[in-house]
Amino acid sequence: MIIRILGDGQFRLDDNLLDRVNKIDNQIVNHVSQGNKAEYSKDLANLISTVKELASPLDPVEIVPSDIIIPPSDLSFEEARRVFCGDGLIKG
Amino acid sequence: MGFLDRMSTVVQAKMNKIMNKIEDPRETLDVSYEKQLQLLQNVKRGVAEVATSKKRLELQKAKLQVSLDKLDGQAKEALQVGREDLARRALESKAALQAQSATLDLQIADLAEQQQKLTAAESRLATKVESFRTKKETIKAQYSAADAQVKITESVTGISEEMADVGMAVQRAEEKTENMRARSAALDELLESGTLTDYSGSDDVDRELAKVKAQSSVESMLAKMKEEIKK
Numbered sequence: 001m002i003i004r005i006l007g008d009g010q011f012r013l014d015d016n017l018l019d020r021v022n023k024i025d026n027q028i029v030n031h032v033s034q035g036n037k038a039e040y041s042k043d044l045a046n047l048i049s050t051v052k053e054l055a056s057p058l059d060p061v062e063i064v065p066s067d068i069i070i071p072p073s074d075l076s077f078e079e080a081r082r083v084f085c086g087d088g089l090i091k092g
Numbered sequence: 093m094g095f096l097d098r099m100s101t102v103v104q105a106k107m108n109k110i111m112n113k114i115e116d117p118r119e120t121l122d123v124s125y126e127k128q129l130q131l132l133q134n135v136k137r138g139v140a141e142v143a144t145s146k147k148r149l150e151l152q153k154a155k156l157q158v159s160l161d162k163l164d165g166q167a168k169e170a171l172q173v174g175r176e177d178l179a180r181r182a183l184e185s186k187a188a189l190q191a192q193s194a195t196l197d198l199q200i201a202d203l204a205e206q207q208q209k210l211t212a213a214e215s216r217l218a219t220k221v222e223s224f225r226t227k228k229e230t231i232k233a234q235y236s237a238a239d240a241q242v243k244i245t246e247s248v249t250g251i252s253e254e255m256a257d258v259g260m261a262v263q264r265a266e267e268k269t270e271n272m273r274a275r276s277a278a279l280d281e282l283l284e285s286g287t288l289t290d291y292s293g294s295d296d297v298d299r300e301l302a303k304v305k306a307q308s309s310v311e312s313m314l315a316k317m318k319e320e321i322k323k
Contacts, residue, residue: 060219063250
């Protein structure tokens with residue numbers, strides 16, 4: 001499957017490894033809903049480094065949509081909250 | 093709904109804006125290509141802006157370093173003439189400026205990372221745009237209207253996602269440099285108006301040191317004259 005890390009491009013990840021990504025995704029949801037800033041930053045960094053470690057960068061010549069989109073590494077806690085509120089990452 | 097699903101929704105909204113709804117699918121290809129070229133220009137500008145902001149912070153850092161060195165020199169001089177109180181004042185100011193300097197270091201590192209990421213994004217986008225251009229001509233030349241529709245949707249969706257990503261990255265970089273510009277303008281003003289040197293008290297220390305030195309040279313001249321008169 002194809003994963004995009006915003007700001008870092010696309011990666012190809014073995015479908016079997018999706019569980020690991022989903023697990024961290026769920027943790028992030030919990031941290032954001034519980035207002036746990038420190039854990040949020042830790043798990044976002046963890047998510048990105050996990051994908052970078054397990055997946056291989058996609059050749060930029062390929063033009064394909066992604067199955068999963070991961071936020072940029074510097075997405076602040078407040079921005080993450082806004083993503084959940086449906087206001088989007090950036091206005092406009 | 094997971095966090096990543098939310099992120100996809102955010103990006104999808106951006107993509108929809110980029111793609112719009114165009115009646116003639118072949119026209120979609122050309123319109124998208126035009127937009128890609130525009131975005132490439134935007135990214136280039138973004139990279140240049142980040143580089144300029146970084147340069148500016150580096151200049152400020154150099155200015156601060158001059159102040160730090162000066163305070164250090166003053167502290168040493170003050171100690172040499174036995175004025176520990178003056179040396180202490182100079183060192184206190186030095187510590188305050190060191191904190192400013194550390195903040196600048198962090199900001200410079202942050203911008204360096206932005207610059208590196210945007211440059212990589214620019215090169216990825218450029219490759220994709222070129223690949224899209226080739227594809228678009230192939231689709232136009234080789235496919236019947238029905239087949240072309242599928243191919244067009246595929247590649248336009250793919251490239252639109254890239255464009256949404258890069259567009260957001262540029263916007264984030266711009267917001268960052270804007271914030272830093274405001275802060276660095278404030279620091280510039282301090283440095284230029286001399287408020288910082290006043291605040292650092294280094295002029296005060298200078299005056300005091302000059303007085304102490306003048307006094308000791310007067311003393312030594314007096315002593316010399318007394319010696320001469322005695323002869």
